[in-house]
Amino acid sequence: MTSKTRIPIQLQINGHRHELKVEPRVTLLDALRDHLGLTGTKKGCDQGQCGACTVHIDGQRVLACLTLAAQAEGRAITSIEGLADGDGTLHAVQAAFLEQDAFQCGYCTPGQIMSAVACIREGHAGSDDEIREYMAGNLCRCGAYPHIVAAVRQAALEIASSMETAS
Amino acid sequence: MRDFYYLRANSIDAARQAAALPGAMLLAGGTTLIDLAKCGVTEPETVVDITYLKGLDGITVDDRGATIGALARMSSVADHAEVKSRFPAVSDALWQAASAQLRNMATIGGNLMQRTRCPYFRDPANFPACNKRTPGSGCSAIGGVTRGHAVLGTSEACIATYPGDLATALVAFDAVVHLGDRQVAVDDFFLLPGATPEREHAIAPGEMITAINIPASAAAKRSTYLKVRDRQSYEFAAASAAVGIEFEADGRTIRDLRVALGGVATRPWRARAVEEALKGKLLEADIVKQASLLAIEGAVAHGANHYKIELAPRVVARAILKMGETA
Numbered sequence: 001m002t003s004k005t006r007i008p009i010q011l012q013i014n015g016h017r018h019e020l021k022v023e024p025r026v027t028l029l030d031a032l033r034d035h036l037g038l039t040g041t042k043k044g045c046d047q048g049q050c051g052a053c054t055v056h057i058d059g060q061r062v063l064a065c066l067t068l069a070a071q072a073e074g075r076a077i078t079s080i081e082g083l084a085d086g087d088g089t090l091h092a093v094q095a096a097f098l099e100q101d102a103f104q105c106g107y108c109t110p111g112q113i114m115s116a117v118a119c120i121r122e123g124h125a126g127s128d129d130e131i132r133e134y135m136a137g138n139l140c141r142c143g144a145y146p147h148i149v150a151a152v153r154q155a156a157l158e159i160a161s162s163m164e165t166a167s
Numbered sequence: 168m169r170d171f172y173y174l175r176a177n178s179i180d181a182a183r184q185a186a187a188l189p190g191a192m193l194l195a196g197g198t199t200l201i202d203l204a205k206c207g208v209t210e211p212e213t214v215v216d217i218t219y220l221k222g223l224d225g226i227t228v229d230d231r232g233a234t235i236g237a238l239a240r241m242s243s244v245a246d247h248a249e250v251k252s253r254f255p256a257v258s259d260a261l262w263q264a265a266s267a268q269l270r271n272m273a274t275i276g277g278n279l280m281q282r283t284r285c286p287y288f289r290d291p292a293n294f295p296a297c298n299k300r301t302p303g304s305g306c307s308a309i310g311g312v313t314r315g316h317a318v319l320g321t322s323e324a325c326i327a328t329y330p331g332d333l334a335t336a337l338v339a340f341d342a343v344v345h346l347g348d349r350q351v352a353v354d355d356f357f358l359l360p361g362a363t364p365e366r367e368h369a370i371a372p373g374e375m376i377t378a379i380n381i382p383a384s385a386a387a388k389r390s391t392y393l394k395v396r397d398r399q400s401y402e403f404a405a406a407s408a409a410v411g412i413e414f415e416a417d418g419r420t421i422r423d424l425r426v427a428l429g430g431v432a433t434r435p436w437r438a439r440a441v442e443e444a445l446k447g448k449l450l451e452a453d454i455v456k457q458a459s460l461l462a463i464e465g466a467v468a469h470g471a472n473h474y475k476i477e478l479a480p481r482v483v484a485r486a487i488l489k490m491g492e493t494a
């Protein structure tokens with residue numbers, strides 16, 4: 001016997017509530033991609049090693065592949081689809097990735113961007129070395145790292161200056 | 168991953184009762200349990216989710232020491248201002264472990280319970296023989312690719328390395344694991360493999376880590392965690408050292424010293440021989456380097472991991488001397 005009872009769960013994703021019934025073993029990653037059609041979050045290694053599945057839970061960057069969907073119930077989940085403004089205006093990190101050409105194949109990019117948004121918010125984007133250290137959990141098989149660091153640096157500066165303007 | 172029943176514990180007692188059921192396992196951050204379930208190493212019948220329990224994620228630090236709730240996340244502890252100032256080695260060990268995402272997920276209790284990264288242990292489909300996984304089945308690592316395996320504390324049954332960084336720092340500073348009403352020194356919590364490598368921790372079914380306590384000390388306050396690895400970040404230690412030092416009033420004579428090794432042993436490894444050899448001595452490079460050789464007393468290599476025997480004492484010496492520089 002491999003199947004246990006499906007359990008009903010409610011997930012709060014990008015400000016919207018979703019109700020679904022899943023096997024307990026379903027990860028948040030599979031719930032997003034296969035049950036809700038939110039395929040922006042990528043499945044790379046599916047073992048917590050590559051960072052392609054990075055999403056935010058309650059504002060913290062985590063790996064969706066090692067999080068059970070049931071564990072995310074009652075928490076605020078943000079995926080790459082929820083990053084841009086409602087009118088389609090890109091987040092500063094998304095815009096910086098485009099401007100700095102910070103990807104080649106693009107598969108790791110949603111995870112890189114979600115991780116970078118958190119990295120900047122945590123205050124861990126103060127230097128290139130710090131960006132490299134705190135972005136280490138996101139692997140890029142194409143090796144676009146120099147451009148990724150440049151994009152994170154650019155976005156961090158833009159976000160910092162926009163906050164100064166706002167205050 | 169085989170399916171399982173999912174239970175959400177609403178109290179510590181409920182969690183402990185559920186965890187005592189056959190085939191039940193506690194789930195916190197999931198970074199070990201879900202990973203190993205995907206590898207087919209663990210096949211829980213029931214997963215008991217303890218992440219909704221309240222009041223287990225606190226961090227309090229005062230003159231007596233630090234008390235860290237079992238559900239505190241690695242990132243919260245690493246970034247805690249008082250942990251950084253009074254236990255820098257603990258913060259250093261945490262932020263150099265895993266990745267930012269994993270540190271946001273993994274809890275302190277779960278961190279202590281993490282399993283070895285031995286590739287044979289993690290691959291039951293290709294390597295059925297593993298005494299840790301299936302007692303009595305043999306060891307695929309001995310005679311295999313052993314670059315990451317342990318040189319200290321090994322047995323004929325198992326040479327798997329204990330992979331954690333945090334516990335290496337904890338064992339150096341005499342931390343204590345709270346299991347509800349019972350307490351165990353971290354040094355006693357981790358078991359040598361011996362003939363029973365499947366038993367890794369001094370914890371019984373139905374017991375649960377509720378907190379850890381680290382006593383304050385001058386050595387803990389002046390401490391560091393030095394981690395040497397194949398790549399600069401997001402990698403397990405080839406060899407690491409947690410070191411804490413306290414000087415006499417002259418600022419040069421060692422009054423107290425704590426040394427523990429990571430990445431080279433089957434459990435967090437306190438190097439008391441190094442500590443004893445250097446207490447009362449002057450902090451001088453030659454003396455420190457000589458004494459650091461005691462860290463790998465009794466080491467046994469299995470082929471490709473031989474380099475660790477040379478590397479580990481150098482890491483220890485470098486960490487001790489680094490603590491002296493900041494005098």
